[in-house]
Amino acid sequence: MSVEADRAETARFGLWIFLSTEVLFFGALLLAYAWGRVYWPEGFATASRHTDVLLGTLNTGLLLTSSVLVALAVESPAPRVWSLLMATALGLAFLAIKGLEYRHDWRDALIPGPGFALPERGAQLFFELYFVMTALHAVHLLIGTGVLGIFAWGSSSRAAWLTPQRLELAGLYWHFVDIVWIVLYPLLYLAGRAVQ
Amino acid sequence: MKLSLHQRLAAVWMGLILLMLTSLGGAYLPLQGWNVALGMGIACLKAGMVLWCFMHFGRTSTPARLALAAGVFTVLVLSALSALEGATRASEPAAMQPPRQLPPLRDAAPLKRSTAARSPATTASSD
Numbered sequence A: 001m002s003v004e005a006d007r008a009e010t011a012r013f014g015l016w017i018f019l020s021t022e023v024l025f026f027g028a029l030l031l032a033y034a035w036g037r038v039y040w041p042e043g044f045a046t047a048s049r050h051t052d053v054l055l056g057t058l059n060t061g062l063l064l065t066s067s068v069l070v071a072l073a074v075e076s077p078a079p080r081v082w083s084l085l086m087a088t089a090l091g092l093a094f095l096a097i098k099g100l101e102y103r104h105d106w107r108d109a110l111i112p113g114p115g116f117a118l119p120e121r122g123a124q125l126f127f128e129l130y131f132v133m134t135a136l137h138a139v140h141l142l143i144g145t146g147v148l149g150i151f152a153w154g155s156s157s158r159a160a161w162l163t164p165q166r167l168e169l170a171g172l173y174w175h176f177v178d179i180v181w182i183v184l185y186p187l188l189y190l191a192g193r194a195v196q
Numbered sequence B: 001m002k003l004s005l006h007q008r009l010a011a012v013w014m015g016l017i018l019l020m021l022t023s024l025g026g027a028y029l030p031l032q033g034w035n036v037a038l039g040m041g042i043a044c045l046k047a048g049m050v051l052w053c054f055m056h057f058g059r060t061s062t063p064a065r066l067a068l069a070a071g072v073f074t075v076l077v078l079s080a081l082s083a084l085e086g087a088t089r090a091s092e093p094a095a096m097q098p099p100r101q102l103p104p105l106r107d108a109a110p111l112k113r114s115t116a117a118r119s120p121a122t123t124a125s126s127d
Helices: A003-039 A041-048 A053-075 A081-107 A123-156 A164-190 B005-026 B035-054 B062-088 B110-117 B120-126
Strands: none
Touching: A003 A041, A003 A123, A003 A164, A003 B062, A041 A123, A041 A164, A053 A081, A053 A123, A053 A164, A053 B005, A053 B035, A081 A123, A123 A164, A164 B005, A164 B035, B005 B035
């Protein structure tokens, strides 16, 4: 194995270790969600019905599409500026829609604390977890969007630092953030929708 | 038949969007509480597609696979231990005491009100 290939493999390995720690990070939050759902199933189901399923589904579609665009940029023989720019724009659109959702939550008194709208036990805990999980995801997404934006700029200016290996690492991070949202989507937006 | 890069990615994208819509529709079906299981099953399928088709987990090195497996394994072990602890502990929650606002002293004289407003802690510290 050449030195360059060895270096690329080491970097890839390092990123997978980082992603592994992220699994631990989000895993603890998912465990807290599971615990709350077991103890207060009614409260969690009622609270889940108050999240905006339309905007949540739209955001899921945006992230899935952005992942395809990032995969296209990574796997193409030459880095594609437009696919990176589109993925960055979709990331920003996701954050804007998330902000809109938070605004609706504020309007509907769904922010945990005094004056919380839902009287069911556990509903407030659901929204505490909802805000913590979505906000942490949004922070990750903001970082990823910034990285993709920088790579789009580097790709357009044919910067020497933009190597396929670095783009691949950025892609791995973006796909992981996408996977986190894929798991959050049914837990936060879909649970409790069915009329039994 | 060998698919081009664009064709392959378009097929994966359509699969992911179809699964997303399936989980959305499935959430409204009367499945006697199995909706969450259906939603999580589809989510695992979608996550697997991203992991295999975009992150190429199947082609990554053994140490990298072990790194991710170690993270997942640790989460599962800690979750199982936490669940065991929660399931075997006697649950005797304390009575909920919502925060209360004392009624205002409407008829008190101004001097008396300012004296009453001083908390015991403040009085003690000033002494």
